[in-house]
Amino acid sequence: MWTHGKFYWNELMTHDIEAAKKFYGETIGWTFESMPHPAGTYWVAKLGGEPVAGLFPMSGPDLAAVPEHWLSYIAVDDVDARLKKASALGAKAIREPFDVQNVGRIAIVMDPRGAVSGWITPAM
DSSP: OOOTTSEEEEEEEESOHHHHHHHHHHHTOOEEEEEEETTEEEEEEEETTEEEEEEEEOOSTTTTTSOOEEEEEEEOSOHHHHHHHHHHTTOEEEEEEEEETTTEEEEEEEOTTSOEEEEEEEOO
């Protein structure tokens, strides 16, 4: 179950999935399960069979200059309504709300100070 306002998911945005899997597999003990994604294969990191994080492949020329980073997702009760409020307070949508089947509705938001996070209304 999720709660509005709490961190819900963490995702590593990486240019080298295999290196990231090797590092986190060997140091933390994560295993990985592939999942089809329009940008390539998405990897769900697991610990003891439980999902703990995702690895997203940053590929293509539009992401070439973006440094690798972790992106945290905050659960919200209504992505569209919350983004409207955030925009009125000076935030910007880096990516407008979109739906991911069986996952939820997501927006990538930059707050007025420049910090970026994902906001998600989970499907479950």
